[in-house]
Amino acid sequence: MAGKSLAEIVRRIEALLFAASRPVQLKELMSICRLRKRDKIISAISELKKKYNVEDSAIELVELQGDRVFLRLKKEYHELVKRYVRKPLFSRGVMKTLSFIAYYQPVEQSKVAIARGGSAYRHIKLLIEKGFVEAEKKGKTKILRTTELLADFLGVPNNPVMIRRALESRLLQQQAREHAKTTKREDATETKQNL
Amino acid sequence: MAGKSLAEIVRRIEALLFAASRPVQLKELMSICRLRKRDKIISAISELKKKYNVEDSAIELVELQGDRVFLRLKKEYHELVKRYVRKPLFSRGVMKTLSFIAYYQPVEQSKVAIARGGSAYRHIKLLIEKGFVEAEKKGKTKILRTTELLADFLGVPNNPVMIRRALESRLLQQQAREHAKTTKREDATETKQNL
Protein backbone atom coordinates (compact mmCIF):
# COMPACT_ATOMS: atom_id res chain seq x y z
CA MET A 1 0.00 0.00 0.00
CA ALA A 2 2.95 2.28 -0.54
CA GLY A 3 0.77 4.24 -2.93
CA LYS A 4 -2.12 4.73 -0.48
CA SER A 5 -2.61 8.19 0.85
CA LEU A 6 -2.13 9.17 4.46
CA ALA A 7 -5.87 9.88 4.59
CA GLU A 8 -6.67 6.27 3.71
CA ILE A 9 -4.21 4.98 6.32
CA VAL A 10 -5.86 7.22 8.92
CA ARG A 11 -9.29 5.86 7.95
CA ARG A 12 -8.17 2.25 8.16
CA ILE A 13 -6.64 2.78 11.59
CA GLU A 14 -9.78 4.55 12.78
CA ALA A 15 -11.91 1.68 11.43
CA LEU A 16 -9.92 -0.98 13.23
CA LEU A 17 -9.72 0.95 16.51
CA PHE A 18 -13.45 1.67 16.46
CA ALA A 19 -14.49 -1.90 15.74
CA ALA A 20 -11.95 -3.68 17.93
CA SER A 21 -13.00 -2.04 21.24
CA ARG A 22 -9.67 -3.05 22.73
CA PRO A 23 -6.08 -1.84 22.62
CA VAL A 24 -4.65 -2.70 19.23
CA GLN A 25 -1.00 -3.42 18.55
CA LEU A 26 0.98 -1.34 16.09
CA LYS A 27 1.75 -4.57 14.23
CA GLU A 28 -1.94 -5.12 13.57
CA LEU A 29 -2.30 -1.56 12.34
CA MET A 30 0.65 -2.10 9.99
CA SER A 31 -0.96 -5.28 8.73
CA ILE A 32 -4.36 -3.71 8.04
CA CYS A 33 -2.62 -0.90 6.16
CA ARG A 34 -0.24 -3.28 4.41
CA LEU A 35 2.69 -1.18 5.53
CA ARG A 36 6.08 -2.48 6.57
CA LYS A 37 7.38 0.68 8.17
CA ARG A 38 6.10 2.28 11.32
CA ASP A 39 6.65 5.91 10.44
CA LYS A 40 3.53 6.31 8.30
CA ILE A 41 1.43 4.60 10.97
CA ILE A 42 2.86 6.89 13.63
CA SER A 43 1.98 9.98 11.64
CA ALA A 44 -1.49 8.61 10.92
CA ILE A 45 -1.99 8.09 14.66
CA SER A 46 -1.00 11.71 15.29
CA GLU A 47 -3.59 12.77 12.73
CA LEU A 48 -6.26 10.74 14.51
CA LYS A 49 -5.21 12.20 17.84
CA LYS A 50 -5.93 15.64 16.43
CA LYS A 51 -9.48 14.49 15.72
CA TYR A 52 -10.16 12.81 19.05
CA ASN A 53 -7.92 14.29 21.70
CA VAL A 54 -9.63 17.61 21.81
CA GLU A 55 -11.63 19.02 24.65
CA ASP A 56 -14.89 18.67 22.76
CA SER A 57 -14.71 14.88 22.57
CA ALA A 58 -16.10 12.08 24.72
CA ILE A 59 -13.72 9.63 23.09
CA GLU A 60 -9.97 9.61 23.47
CA LEU A 61 -7.11 7.95 21.66
CA VAL A 62 -4.47 6.73 24.11
CA GLU A 63 -1.10 5.14 23.55
CA LEU A 64 -0.30 2.30 25.89
CA GLN A 65 2.81 0.40 26.87
CA GLY A 66 3.88 -2.27 24.44
CA ASP A 67 3.19 -0.32 21.26
CA ARG A 68 -0.55 -0.34 21.59
CA VAL A 69 -3.19 2.26 20.89
CA PHE A 70 -6.73 2.33 22.21
CA LEU A 71 -9.77 4.33 21.19
CA ARG A 72 -11.94 4.53 24.28
CA LEU A 73 -14.67 6.37 26.04
CA LYS A 74 -13.34 8.98 28.46
CA LYS A 75 -13.61 7.86 32.08
CA GLU A 76 -15.93 10.66 33.10
CA TYR A 77 -18.67 9.32 30.81
CA HIS A 78 -18.67 5.71 32.04
CA GLU A 79 -21.12 6.16 34.88
CA LEU A 80 -23.45 8.28 32.78
CA VAL A 81 -23.59 5.89 29.87
CA LYS A 82 -23.86 2.67 31.88
CA ARG A 83 -27.60 2.98 32.39
CA TYR A 84 -28.28 3.13 28.67
CA VAL A 85 -26.06 0.34 27.48
CA ARG A 86 -28.26 -2.68 27.68
CA LYS A 87 -25.76 -5.42 28.12
CA PRO A 88 -22.89 -4.86 30.50
CA LEU A 89 -19.86 -6.73 29.29
CA PHE A 90 -19.82 -9.14 32.24
CA SER A 91 -22.29 -10.26 34.86
CA ARG A 92 -21.56 -9.48 38.51
CA GLY A 93 -20.39 -13.06 39.06
CA VAL A 94 -17.86 -12.83 36.24
CA MET A 95 -16.62 -9.50 37.55
CA LYS A 96 -16.12 -11.02 41.01
CA THR A 97 -14.14 -13.91 39.53
CA LEU A 98 -12.05 -11.38 37.66
CA SER A 99 -11.35 -9.40 40.81
CA PHE A 100 -10.42 -12.62 42.63
CA ILE A 101 -7.91 -13.54 39.93
CA ALA A 102 -6.59 -9.99 39.83
CA TYR A 103 -6.07 -9.94 43.58
CA TYR A 104 -4.47 -13.36 44.03
CA GLN A 105 -2.57 -13.67 40.77
CA PRO A 106 -0.72 -15.72 39.69
CA VAL A 107 -3.33 -18.19 40.93
CA GLU A 108 -4.19 -21.78 40.07
CA GLN A 109 -7.45 -22.28 38.23
CA SER A 110 -8.44 -24.99 40.73
CA LYS A 111 -8.09 -22.50 43.60
CA VAL A 112 -10.30 -20.01 41.82
CA ALA A 113 -12.89 -22.76 41.44
CA ILE A 114 -12.73 -23.60 45.17
CA ALA A 115 -13.16 -19.97 46.15
CA ARG A 116 -15.70 -18.93 43.52
CA GLY A 117 -17.66 -22.14 42.96
CA GLY A 118 -18.22 -24.35 39.94
CA SER A 119 -19.31 -21.59 37.57
CA ALA A 120 -15.82 -20.12 37.87
CA TYR A 121 -14.73 -22.30 34.92
CA ARG A 122 -17.32 -20.64 32.69
CA HIS A 123 -16.31 -17.22 33.96
CA ILE A 124 -12.64 -17.93 33.29
CA LYS A 125 -13.38 -19.07 29.74
CA LEU A 126 -15.26 -15.85 29.06
CA LEU A 127 -12.57 -13.69 30.64
CA ILE A 128 -9.90 -15.36 28.51
CA GLU A 129 -12.06 -14.94 25.40
CA LYS A 130 -12.44 -11.22 26.06
CA GLY A 131 -8.73 -10.83 26.69
CA PHE A 132 -8.81 -9.94 30.40
CA VAL A 133 -7.18 -13.10 31.72
CA GLU A 134 -4.54 -15.42 30.36
CA ALA A 135 -3.83 -19.02 31.33
CA GLU A 136 -0.58 -20.92 31.35
CA LYS A 137 -0.60 -24.72 31.65
CA LYS A 138 1.26 -26.16 34.58
CA GLY A 139 0.91 -29.87 35.16
CA LYS A 140 -2.71 -30.72 35.68
CA THR A 141 -3.92 -27.21 36.38
CA LYS A 142 -3.59 -23.79 34.84
CA ILE A 143 -2.02 -20.68 36.27
CA LEU A 144 -4.14 -17.60 35.72
CA ARG A 145 -3.03 -14.01 35.40
CA THR A 146 -4.81 -10.84 34.34
CA THR A 147 -3.62 -9.13 31.19
CA GLU A 148 -2.36 -5.73 30.25
CA LEU A 149 -5.89 -4.94 29.09
CA LEU A 150 -7.18 -5.07 32.66
CA ALA A 151 -4.26 -3.00 33.95
CA ASP A 152 -5.13 -0.43 31.29
CA PHE A 153 -8.71 -0.29 32.48
CA LEU A 154 -7.62 0.14 36.08
CA GLY A 155 -5.12 2.74 34.97
CA VAL A 156 -2.10 1.08 36.62
CA PRO A 157 1.02 -0.63 35.27
CA ASN A 158 0.54 -4.31 34.54
CA ASN A 159 2.11 -5.74 37.65
CA PRO A 160 0.41 -7.91 40.29
CA VAL A 161 1.43 -5.72 43.21
CA MET A 162 0.13 -2.55 41.61
CA ILE A 163 -3.09 -4.22 40.60
CA ARG A 164 -3.66 -5.52 44.14
CA ARG A 165 -3.03 -2.04 45.53
CA ALA A 166 -5.47 -0.54 43.04
CA LEU A 167 -8.11 -3.05 44.14
CA GLU A 168 -7.44 -2.40 47.82
CA SER A 169 -7.77 1.33 47.38
CA ARG A 170 -11.04 0.83 45.48
CA LEU A 171 -12.27 -1.36 48.31
CA LEU A 172 -11.42 1.35 50.84
CA GLN A 173 -13.19 3.98 48.77
CA GLN A 174 -16.26 1.78 48.56
CA GLN A 175 -16.26 1.18 52.31
CA ALA A 176 -15.85 4.89 52.95
CA ARG A 177 -18.81 5.63 50.66
CA GLU A 178 -20.96 3.05 52.41
CA HIS A 179 -19.93 4.35 55.83
CA ALA A 180 -20.78 7.90 54.79
CA LYS A 181 -24.21 6.77 53.59
CA THR A 182 -24.97 4.97 56.87
CA THR A 183 -23.82 7.94 58.94
CA LYS A 184 -25.94 10.31 56.89
CA ARG A 185 -28.98 8.07 57.33
CA GLU A 186 -28.38 7.84 61.10
CA ASP A 187 -27.94 11.60 61.33
CA ALA A 188 -31.19 12.10 59.48
CA THR A 189 -33.03 9.74 61.81
CA GLU A 190 -31.55 11.49 64.84
CA THR A 191 -32.54 14.90 63.55
CA LYS A 192 -36.07 13.66 62.95
CA GLN A 193 -36.28 12.26 66.45
CA ASN A 194 -34.98 15.50 67.92
CA LEU A 195 -37.57 17.54 66.12
CA MET B 1 -29.43 20.51 32.39
CA ALA B 2 -30.70 23.74 30.93
CA GLY B 3 -27.44 25.34 31.99
CA LYS B 4 -25.22 22.82 30.30
CA SER B 5 -23.35 24.00 27.24
CA LEU B 6 -23.95 22.68 23.74
CA ALA B 7 -20.41 21.23 23.86
CA GLU B 8 -21.32 19.07 26.85
CA ILE B 9 -24.52 17.88 25.16
CA VAL B 10 -22.50 16.95 22.09
CA ARG B 11 -20.04 15.01 24.25
CA ARG B 12 -22.80 13.13 26.05
CA ILE B 13 -24.46 12.15 22.79
CA GLU B 14 -21.12 11.04 21.37
CA ALA B 15 -20.44 8.98 24.50
CA LEU B 16 -23.76 7.18 24.32
CA LEU B 17 -23.59 6.55 20.58
CA PHE B 18 -20.04 5.24 20.87
CA ALA B 19 -20.78 2.90 23.76
CA ALA B 20 -24.13 1.62 22.56
CA SER B 21 -23.01 0.29 19.14
CA ARG B 22 -26.65 0.28 18.06
CA PRO B 23 -29.15 2.83 16.80
CA VAL B 24 -30.16 5.04 19.71
CA GLN B 25 -33.51 6.77 20.06
CA LEU B 26 -33.75 10.51 20.36
CA LYS B 27 -35.63 9.94 23.62
CA GLU B 28 -32.63 8.21 25.12
CA LEU B 29 -30.38 11.05 24.01
CA MET B 30 -32.75 13.54 25.63
CA SER B 31 -32.70 11.53 28.82
CA ILE B 32 -28.90 11.27 29.01
CA CYS B 33 -28.68 15.02 28.50
CA ARG B 34 -31.58 15.70 30.86
CA LEU B 35 -33.27 17.80 28.24
CA ARG B 36 -37.00 17.99 27.61
CA LYS B 37 -36.86 19.66 24.23
CA ARG B 38 -35.56 18.15 21.06
CA ASP B 39 -34.11 21.28 19.45
CA LYS B 40 -30.89 21.30 21.44
CA ILE B 41 -30.38 17.60 20.75
CA ILE B 42 -30.97 18.15 17.06
CA SER B 43 -28.37 20.90 16.90
CA ALA B 44 -25.94 18.76 18.90
CA ILE B 45 -26.42 15.96 16.39
CA SER B 46 -25.62 18.36 13.55
CA GLU B 47 -22.44 19.33 15.38
CA LEU B 48 -21.45 15.67 15.68
CA LYS B 49 -22.22 15.12 12.02
CA LYS B 50 -19.69 17.81 11.19
CA LYS B 51 -17.08 15.79 13.06
CA TYR B 52 -17.90 12.39 11.59
CA ASN B 53 -19.54 12.84 8.23
CA VAL B 54 -16.47 14.06 6.45
CA GLU B 55 -14.59 12.28 3.74
CA ASP B 56 -11.62 11.57 5.99
CA SER B 57 -13.60 9.39 8.39
CA ALA B 58 -14.16 5.66 8.65
CA ILE B 59 -17.08 6.25 10.97
CA GLU B 60 -20.37 7.84 10.02
CA LEU B 61 -23.34 9.22 11.89
CA VAL B 62 -26.61 8.23 10.24
CA GLU B 63 -30.18 9.15 11.03
CA LEU B 64 -32.65 6.31 10.76
CA GLN B 65 -36.41 6.07 10.57
CA GLY B 66 -38.17 6.32 13.91
CA ASP B 67 -36.06 9.14 15.35
CA ARG B 68 -32.96 7.07 15.77
CA VAL B 69 -29.31 7.90 15.23
CA PHE B 70 -26.46 5.48 14.78
CA LEU B 71 -22.71 5.94 14.92
CA ARG B 72 -21.28 3.17 12.80
CA LEU B 73 -18.37 1.96 10.80
CA LYS B 74 -18.65 2.76 7.10
CA LYS B 75 -19.61 -0.27 5.04
CA GLU B 76 -16.46 -0.27 2.95
CA TYR B 77 -14.36 -1.07 6.02
CA HIS B 78 -16.33 -4.08 7.25
CA GLU B 79 -14.57 -6.73 5.20
CA LEU B 80 -11.17 -5.25 6.00
CA VAL B 81 -11.70 -5.02 9.73
CA LYS B 82 -13.47 -8.36 10.21
CA ARG B 83 -10.25 -10.32 10.40
CA TYR B 84 -8.91 -8.29 13.29
CA VAL B 85 -11.93 -8.15 15.51
CA ARG B 86 -12.16 -10.96 18.02
CA LYS B 87 -15.88 -11.47 17.90
CA PRO B 88 -17.02 -9.75 14.76
CA LEU B 89 -20.22 -11.54 13.83
CA PHE B 90 -23.41 -12.60 15.36
CA SER B 91 -23.09 -16.30 16.13
CA ARG B 92 -23.88 -18.72 13.31
CA GLY B 93 -27.30 -19.39 14.79
CA VAL B 94 -28.21 -15.70 15.01
CA MET B 95 -27.02 -15.14 11.44
CA LYS B 96 -29.23 -17.99 10.25
CA THR B 97 -32.24 -16.58 12.04
CA LEU B 98 -31.53 -13.17 10.54
CA SER B 99 -31.22 -14.53 7.02
CA PHE B 100 -34.38 -16.59 7.52
CA ILE B 101 -36.33 -13.48 8.53
CA ALA B 102 -34.81 -11.46 5.68
CA TYR B 103 -35.86 -14.09 3.16
CA TYR B 104 -39.36 -14.87 4.40
CA GLN B 105 -40.41 -11.47 5.74
CA PRO B 106 -42.88 -10.31 6.82
CA VAL B 107 -42.99 -13.47 8.90
CA GLU B 108 -44.65 -14.44 12.16
CA GLN B 109 -42.34 -14.89 15.11
CA SER B 110 -43.96 -18.25 15.88
CA LYS B 111 -43.08 -19.49 12.40
CA VAL B 112 -39.48 -18.44 12.80
CA ALA B 113 -39.42 -20.41 16.04
CA ILE B 114 -40.83 -23.52 14.33
CA ALA B 115 -38.26 -23.33 11.56
CA ARG B 116 -35.27 -22.27 13.61
CA GLY B 117 -35.94 -23.92 16.97
CA GLY B 118 -36.49 -22.59 20.46
CA SER B 119 -33.37 -20.43 20.60
CA ALA B 120 -34.90 -18.30 17.84
CA TYR B 121 -36.61 -16.17 20.51
CA ARG B 122 -33.21 -15.27 22.01
CA HIS B 123 -31.84 -14.53 18.54
CA ILE B 124 -34.79 -12.31 17.69
CA LYS B 125 -34.39 -10.37 20.92
CA LEU B 126 -30.75 -9.71 20.10
CA LEU B 127 -31.51 -8.79 16.49
CA ILE B 128 -34.15 -6.30 17.60
CA GLU B 129 -31.80 -4.90 20.23
CA LYS B 130 -29.08 -4.34 17.66
CA GLY B 131 -31.57 -2.78 15.27
CA PHE B 132 -31.56 -5.31 12.44
CA VAL B 133 -35.09 -6.62 12.93
CA GLU B 134 -38.31 -5.00 14.06
CA ALA B 135 -41.45 -6.55 15.47
CA GLU B 136 -45.04 -5.49 15.19
CA LYS B 137 -47.67 -7.02 17.44
CA LYS B 138 -50.49 -8.82 15.69
CA GLY B 139 -52.89 -10.72 17.90
CA LYS B 140 -50.97 -13.26 19.90
CA THR B 141 -47.86 -13.30 17.79
CA LYS B 142 -45.49 -10.75 16.33
CA ILE B 143 -44.74 -9.99 12.72
CA LEU B 144 -41.06 -9.64 12.04
CA ARG B 145 -39.34 -7.58 9.39
CA THR B 146 -35.78 -6.60 8.79
CA THR B 147 -34.97 -2.91 9.10
CA GLU B 148 -33.53 -0.19 6.98
CA LEU B 149 -30.29 -0.86 8.79
CA LEU B 150 -30.05 -4.33 7.30
CA ALA B 151 -31.02 -3.19 3.82
CA ASP B 152 -28.33 -0.59 4.14
CA PHE B 153 -25.81 -3.21 5.26
CA LEU B 154 -26.71 -5.33 2.25
CA GLY B 155 -26.81 -2.42 -0.13
CA VAL B 156 -30.39 -3.00 -1.33
CA PRO B 157 -33.57 -0.91 -1.04
CA ASN B 158 -35.54 -1.61 2.11
CA ASN B 159 -38.42 -3.55 0.61
CA PRO B 160 -39.14 -7.22 1.31
CA VAL B 161 -39.49 -8.15 -2.36
CA MET B 162 -36.28 -6.39 -3.33
CA ILE B 163 -34.38 -7.95 -0.44
CA ARG B 164 -35.58 -11.44 -1.33
CA ARG B 165 -34.78 -10.93 -5.00
CA ALA B 166 -31.36 -9.55 -4.18
CA LEU B 167 -30.65 -12.54 -1.97
CA GLU B 168 -31.94 -15.01 -4.56
CA SER B 169 -30.00 -13.57 -7.45
CA ARG B 170 -26.79 -13.38 -5.43
CA LEU B 171 -27.30 -16.98 -4.33
CA LEU B 172 -27.71 -18.09 -7.94
CA GLN B 173 -24.60 -16.20 -8.97
CA GLN B 174 -22.72 -17.82 -6.15
CA GLN B 175 -23.92 -21.28 -7.14
CA ALA B 176 -23.02 -20.66 -10.78
CA ARG B 177 -19.53 -19.63 -9.71
CA GLU B 178 -19.18 -22.71 -7.55
CA HIS B 179 -20.53 -24.91 -10.34
CA ALA B 180 -18.06 -23.39 -12.78
CA LYS B 181 -15.23 -24.00 -10.34
CA THR B 182 -16.21 -27.66 -9.89
CA THR B 183 -16.52 -28.20 -13.65
CA LYS B 184 -13.14 -26.57 -14.19
CA ARG B 185 -11.59 -28.76 -11.53
CA GLU B 186 -13.17 -31.88 -13.01
CA ASP B 187 -11.94 -30.90 -16.47
CA ALA B 188 -8.44 -30.40 -15.10
CA THR B 189 -8.49 -33.83 -13.45
CA GLU B 190 -9.71 -35.42 -16.65
CA THR B 191 -6.97 -33.75 -18.71
CA LYS B 192 -4.37 -34.95 -16.23
CA GLN B 193 -5.70 -38.49 -16.39
CA ASN B 194 -5.66 -38.42 -20.16
CA LEU B 195 -2.06 -37.30 -20.30
Add this chain to the structure above:
Amino acid sequence: MAEKTVAIWSDHRWRVLFDVARLDRLKVWEIRLVEILRTLIKELEKLGVIDLNPCGVALYSASIIHRMKSERLLKADLPSQPREKITMPPLPPIDIPIQPEVVLFTLQDVLKSLSRILYEENVKTSFVEHPQENFMLNIEEYLVKLEEKVEEFVKTLQDLFHQKKNDEIDFRELVSCVDRLEAVRRFILLLLAAARGYVEILQDEETGEIKVKWIGGKELSGDSS
Protein backbone atom coordinates in the same frame (compact mmCIF):
# COMPACT_ATOMS: atom_id res chain seq x y z
CA MET C 1 -24.63 -69.31 69.01
CA ALA C 2 -24.14 -68.44 65.33
CA GLU C 3 -27.57 -66.73 65.20
CA LYS C 4 -26.50 -64.36 67.96
CA THR C 5 -23.50 -63.17 65.99
CA VAL C 6 -25.33 -62.71 62.68
CA ALA C 7 -26.33 -59.23 63.84
CA ILE C 8 -22.66 -58.36 64.17
CA TRP C 9 -21.86 -59.39 60.59
CA SER C 10 -24.50 -57.11 59.16
CA ASP C 11 -24.07 -54.10 61.47
CA HIS C 12 -22.86 -51.10 59.46
CA ARG C 13 -20.36 -50.07 62.15
CA TRP C 14 -18.22 -53.13 61.44
CA ARG C 15 -19.18 -53.72 57.85
CA VAL C 16 -15.69 -52.84 56.70
CA LEU C 17 -14.37 -55.91 58.61
CA PHE C 18 -16.81 -58.44 57.20
CA ASP C 19 -17.12 -57.37 53.57
CA VAL C 20 -13.83 -58.92 52.50
CA ALA C 21 -14.53 -58.53 48.80
CA ARG C 22 -14.53 -54.71 49.10
CA LEU C 23 -11.20 -54.42 50.86
CA ASP C 24 -9.23 -53.32 47.81
CA ARG C 25 -11.68 -50.51 47.08
CA LEU C 26 -11.36 -48.91 50.48
CA LYS C 27 -9.97 -45.51 51.24
CA VAL C 28 -7.75 -46.86 53.99
CA TRP C 29 -6.91 -43.51 55.53
CA GLU C 30 -10.54 -42.93 56.28
CA ILE C 31 -10.85 -46.10 58.42
CA ARG C 32 -10.35 -45.70 62.16
CA LEU C 33 -9.28 -49.24 62.73
CA VAL C 34 -8.59 -49.12 66.49
CA GLU C 35 -11.93 -47.54 67.23
CA ILE C 36 -13.82 -50.07 65.09
CA LEU C 37 -12.07 -53.03 66.71
CA ARG C 38 -12.68 -51.70 70.25
CA THR C 39 -16.42 -51.34 69.68
CA LEU C 40 -16.56 -54.80 68.12
CA ILE C 41 -14.78 -56.39 71.10
CA LYS C 42 -17.17 -54.60 73.50
CA GLU C 43 -20.16 -55.94 71.54
CA LEU C 44 -18.79 -59.47 71.55
CA GLU C 45 -18.15 -59.25 75.30
CA LYS C 46 -21.74 -58.10 75.81
CA LEU C 47 -23.00 -61.18 73.95
CA GLY C 48 -20.96 -63.35 76.32
CA VAL C 49 -20.11 -65.83 73.59
CA ILE C 50 -17.08 -66.31 71.44
CA ASP C 51 -17.76 -67.19 67.83
CA LEU C 52 -14.37 -67.84 66.27
CA ASN C 53 -15.68 -67.50 62.74
CA PRO C 54 -16.50 -63.72 62.68
CA CYS C 55 -13.55 -63.03 64.97
CA GLY C 56 -11.25 -64.66 62.45
CA VAL C 57 -12.72 -62.72 59.53
CA ALA C 58 -12.47 -59.44 61.46
CA LEU C 59 -8.88 -60.16 62.40
CA TYR C 60 -8.02 -60.97 58.81
CA SER C 61 -9.63 -57.74 57.48
CA ALA C 62 -8.00 -55.66 60.19
CA SER C 63 -4.58 -57.04 59.35
CA ILE C 64 -5.09 -56.36 55.63
CA ILE C 65 -6.21 -52.76 56.31
CA HIS C 66 -3.24 -52.24 58.58
CA ARG C 67 -0.91 -53.62 55.93
CA MET C 68 -2.44 -51.39 53.28
CA LYS C 69 -1.85 -48.37 55.50
CA SER C 70 1.80 -49.34 56.03
CA GLU C 71 2.34 -49.85 52.31
CA ARG C 72 0.84 -46.47 51.47
CA LEU C 73 3.07 -44.85 54.07
CA LEU C 74 6.13 -46.31 52.36
CA LYS C 75 4.92 -44.99 49.05
CA ALA C 76 4.61 -41.58 50.70
CA ASP C 77 0.90 -41.63 49.99
CA LEU C 78 0.02 -39.61 53.05
CA PRO C 79 -3.53 -38.93 54.06
CA SER C 80 -4.82 -35.93 52.21
CA GLN C 81 -4.78 -32.69 54.15
CA PRO C 82 -8.04 -30.88 54.45
CA ARG C 83 -8.31 -28.43 51.51
CA GLU C 84 -6.67 -25.15 52.07
CA LYS C 85 -9.36 -22.62 52.72
CA ILE C 86 -8.99 -19.39 50.90
CA THR C 87 -9.98 -16.54 53.07
CA MET C 88 -11.17 -13.84 50.81
CA PRO C 89 -11.47 -10.22 51.72
CA PRO C 90 -14.78 -8.82 50.46
CA LEU C 91 -13.39 -7.80 47.08
CA PRO C 92 -15.43 -5.39 45.04
CA PRO C 93 -16.33 -6.73 41.61
CA ILE C 94 -14.10 -5.12 39.00
CA ASP C 95 -16.34 -3.02 36.90
CA ILE C 96 -15.08 -3.07 33.34
CA PRO C 97 -15.75 0.20 31.61
CA ILE C 98 -18.12 0.00 28.71
CA GLN C 99 -16.69 -1.36 25.51
CA PRO C 100 -18.67 -1.00 22.35
CA GLU C 101 -19.53 -4.28 20.64
CA VAL C 102 -19.61 -3.49 16.96
CA VAL C 103 -21.42 -6.18 15.03
CA LEU C 104 -19.83 -6.73 11.68
CA PHE C 105 -21.13 -8.85 8.88
CA THR C 106 -21.41 -8.61 5.16
CA LEU C 107 -23.79 -9.71 2.44
CA GLN C 108 -21.55 -12.72 1.98
CA ASP C 109 -22.23 -13.83 5.56
CA VAL C 110 -25.98 -13.50 5.09
CA LEU C 111 -25.80 -15.49 1.86
CA LYS C 112 -23.76 -18.22 3.51
CA SER C 113 -26.26 -18.74 6.29
CA LEU C 114 -29.21 -18.47 3.92
CA SER C 115 -27.79 -21.15 1.63
CA ARG C 116 -27.26 -23.34 4.69
CA ILE C 117 -30.89 -22.90 5.64
CA LEU C 118 -32.27 -23.39 2.15
CA TYR C 119 -30.09 -26.16 0.79
CA GLU C 120 -28.25 -27.97 3.54
CA GLU C 121 -30.67 -28.17 6.41
CA ASN C 122 -34.03 -29.73 6.50
CA VAL C 123 -35.74 -26.62 7.75
CA LYS C 124 -39.50 -26.64 7.90
CA THR C 125 -40.34 -23.73 5.65
CA SER C 126 -43.26 -25.13 3.71
CA PHE C 127 -45.68 -23.23 5.94
CA VAL C 128 -44.00 -19.92 5.25
CA GLU C 129 -45.57 -18.34 2.24
CA HIS C 130 -44.15 -15.45 0.42
CA PRO C 131 -46.59 -12.59 0.50
CA GLN C 132 -48.19 -11.76 -2.80
CA GLU C 133 -45.80 -9.58 -4.69
CA ASN C 134 -47.22 -6.49 -6.26
CA PHE C 135 -46.31 -7.63 -9.69
CA MET C 136 -47.08 -4.85 -12.09
CA LEU C 137 -45.83 -5.77 -15.49
CA ASN C 138 -45.21 -3.01 -17.90
CA ILE C 139 -45.56 -4.78 -21.27
CA GLU C 140 -43.89 -2.10 -23.32
CA GLU C 141 -40.91 -1.84 -21.05
CA TYR C 142 -40.70 -5.62 -21.05
CA LEU C 143 -40.67 -5.85 -24.88
CA VAL C 144 -38.02 -3.16 -25.23
CA LYS C 145 -35.87 -5.03 -22.72
CA LEU C 146 -36.41 -8.30 -24.54
CA GLU C 147 -35.31 -6.79 -27.85
CA GLU C 148 -32.21 -5.46 -26.18
CA LYS C 149 -31.41 -8.87 -24.76
CA VAL C 150 -31.90 -10.60 -28.12
CA GLU C 151 -29.59 -8.08 -29.77
CA GLU C 152 -26.95 -8.60 -27.12
CA PHE C 153 -27.23 -12.35 -27.49
CA VAL C 154 -26.98 -12.28 -31.30
CA LYS C 155 -23.86 -10.13 -31.01
CA THR C 156 -22.29 -12.64 -28.62
CA LEU C 157 -23.20 -15.51 -30.97
CA GLN C 158 -21.72 -13.67 -33.89
CA ASP C 159 -18.44 -13.17 -32.01
CA LEU C 160 -18.42 -16.81 -31.00
CA PHE C 161 -18.87 -18.09 -34.57
CA HIS C 162 -16.24 -15.65 -35.74
CA GLN C 163 -13.79 -16.89 -33.11
CA LYS C 164 -14.45 -20.53 -34.05
CA LYS C 165 -14.10 -19.80 -37.76
CA ASN C 166 -16.87 -22.30 -38.22
CA ASP C 167 -20.53 -21.75 -39.02
CA GLU C 168 -21.76 -24.57 -36.79
CA ILE C 169 -21.36 -25.07 -33.04
CA ASP C 170 -22.67 -27.43 -30.43
CA PHE C 171 -25.52 -26.11 -28.28
CA ARG C 172 -23.78 -27.60 -25.23
CA GLU C 173 -20.95 -25.16 -25.69
CA LEU C 174 -23.39 -22.31 -25.23
CA VAL C 175 -24.59 -23.52 -21.88
CA SER C 176 -21.49 -25.05 -20.32
CA CYS C 177 -20.45 -23.52 -17.00
CA VAL C 178 -23.77 -21.77 -16.35
CA ASP C 179 -26.52 -22.62 -13.93
CA ARG C 180 -29.89 -24.00 -14.95
CA LEU C 181 -31.62 -20.63 -14.94
CA GLU C 182 -29.03 -19.04 -17.21
CA ALA C 183 -29.16 -22.12 -19.52
CA VAL C 184 -32.92 -21.72 -19.89
CA ARG C 185 -32.48 -18.02 -20.55
CA ARG C 186 -29.94 -18.71 -23.29
CA PHE C 187 -32.15 -21.36 -24.87
CA ILE C 188 -35.07 -18.96 -25.10
CA LEU C 189 -32.86 -16.26 -26.58
CA LEU C 190 -31.57 -18.81 -29.09
CA LEU C 191 -35.14 -19.63 -30.15
CA LEU C 192 -35.79 -15.92 -30.63
CA ALA C 193 -32.56 -15.57 -32.63
CA ALA C 194 -33.71 -18.47 -34.84
CA ALA C 195 -37.13 -16.88 -35.29
CA ARG C 196 -35.41 -13.71 -36.48
CA GLY C 197 -33.36 -15.70 -38.97
CA TYR C 198 -29.92 -15.33 -37.44
CA VAL C 199 -29.39 -19.00 -36.73
CA GLU C 200 -30.78 -22.39 -37.59
CA ILE C 201 -31.22 -25.05 -34.95
CA LEU C 202 -30.64 -28.64 -36.02
CA GLN C 203 -31.05 -31.79 -33.98
CA ASP C 204 -29.21 -35.00 -34.81
CA GLU C 205 -31.87 -37.70 -34.90
CA GLU C 206 -29.53 -40.41 -33.64
CA THR C 207 -27.60 -38.68 -30.90
CA GLY C 208 -30.23 -36.07 -30.07
CA GLU C 209 -27.50 -33.45 -30.01
CA ILE C 210 -28.45 -29.91 -30.93
CA LYS C 211 -26.29 -27.97 -33.37
CA VAL C 212 -26.55 -24.25 -33.95
CA LYS C 213 -25.78 -22.98 -37.42
CA TRP C 214 -25.12 -19.33 -38.26
CA ILE C 215 -27.25 -18.21 -41.18
CA GLY C 216 -27.12 -14.53 -40.43
CA GLY C 217 -25.23 -14.14 -43.72
CA LYS C 218 -22.68 -11.46 -44.27
CA GLU C 219 -22.40 -10.40 -40.64
CA LEU C 220 -20.36 -13.49 -39.71
CA SER C 221 -17.45 -13.04 -42.04
CA GLY C 222 -18.05 -9.36 -42.39
CA ASP C 223 -18.00 -6.63 -39.99
CA SER C 224 -17.33 -7.87 -36.54
CA SER C 225 -14.22 -5.76 -36.23
